[in-house]
Amino acid sequence: MTDTVFTESDRTDGIAPDMADQDTAPASVAPAADGVVPMNMIQALNSALHVKMAEDPNVLSFGEDAGYFGGVFRVTDQLQQKHGLTRSFDAPISECGIVAAAIGMGAYGLRPVVEIQFADYIYPAYDQIVSEAAKMRYRSGGQFTSPIVVRSPYGGGIFGGQTHSQSPESLFTHIAGLKVVIPSNPYDAKGLLTAAIEDDDPVIFLEPKRLYNGPFDGWHQKPVSPWKAQASAQVPTGKYTVPIGKAAVVREGSDVTILCYGTMVWVSLAGAEHAGVDAEVIDLRTLVPLDIETIEASVKKTGRCVIVHEAPKTSGFGGELSALVQERCFYHLEAPIARVTGWDTPYPHAFEWEYFPGPERVATALKSVMSGGAR
Template identity: 70%
Template structure:
């Protein structure tokens, strides 16, 4: 996924001189996860540059660049660090088009690694996607495969609205076995592991069927797509797994079609349970598919606690908790 993201940035920068990459350590060092490696050398220090450690300043500067006519792609080093820039995102970037009656726009893509997987603890592992899904005017994208990461990032950069682009660092360097608590064969045969050369884009708001099935529907995004797929394959459950790709805009048509077919729905995400995006998904499924449901909607999520450092793998929705939810739905 790191290589796919780097390719997307390189392609777009070569194509459009108005694209600027900025953030902490993104220039000479190439970013803490190496997603911007080589870009400064290739595209110059005026277009790929390091910033002070000021997330409010990074995002505020990007808003101004977008209004001026550039297409900035700021990187926030970890999603946990994005909070000092919330006012700029919510009060400025998300509202600029509306406040100016479409005279000004903020075509910026804020990239940030999110979620657990590196034992980063409470300040390097949070999943704050629900905060941004609540803000009208922002789009929120979460890829689950290298193929999607490249195509969705290209689409996000080309979009005229501000986009929050969360990258699941637990699968940054996949294929590997760290997305699960033991080696799992299906990953080695994953059909989305090949990333084509050249430019392609994936429309924002279009979900992907990660696995077809008839027994029940699973709604997930990011790392949880792969964890759930591995559990379903191990247990032999004929689940249909919908990789949402973007939570705003949301492909509600794909969700409805799947739930109406299967009659059951499981929602899996890494973020805390209370007011997590899974709550919105559950409400939408209940509102729109009530008469097709054969059982209550189930959720498997992170816990309502600050992110634990040493207990990271217990915090993740994993094979035990997901398996229990699947068994419960299958028995109803």
């Protein structure tokens, strides 16, 4: 019954596929002949788009101000100038229309990559994404696909207020037929976007704008937090992919497992250092499909689990992670699972930094589970 939900037919229990036969390497690296240069996340994403558009004439990019101007964050910079007006172009202010056009293009055989200017603007397109893109393969018995990528900056950190700072990832992880990808660094960003463009299923690709330019924002030139994020990374200029559905262990440890993604990877690393705990930090990288095997192995090793995400707690993706860990690792757990999240409120502009899970809140949760208690 689930064979035509995704291209793969090896899915096991909802969002958790069987990853046992997949390569355990974090990425397939570009050939040595390709240059490797420092890039921030914006540059890495832009490079991925240029490389794929040069390689495959079926790949195109469009969205509001995403053509000539190159996007409000410059991720689509110079695509129109290099690849032409029919491959990179501006769209009307109609998120529903943007995604609907992409779905039709995908069914026809193209591979559109559309930009929704902020994730907060994606809601008018939600019906098209959920009822059309996600269901295309299943409702046609595998005869038609929707190989589209919906890119969007998400999360806070730029003083954007309530309508430019939301984290809606859990709204998409609930929908069968969608893949959800969230990178945490420039290297992964390029490799994951390349893999998403090549994927035959619809991919929601959320980009943490707090990490776009590293630890400084583009408007105020001040540290956006007391922790240090990766401003740039050595990124191959040529093509490479990071596999969708494979998490990365970014810090090995034996005391407690931290599950996180996007900006919260860096917050979690800082929190572990602040707490002085030998924490194993896992960057999920993709929420659907979820690398449950890596999670399960880590929690069974450490016996404890802390989940960190920026979105509100209630019905956030941390709840799903907690349930999966409890189902698979119950007899290995030595303390209740803890969640460190945003508040259950609309995004509070005046209290932005209090809203964000920070290293201190992560450290408090780590110390609590180490003592056997819950937050």
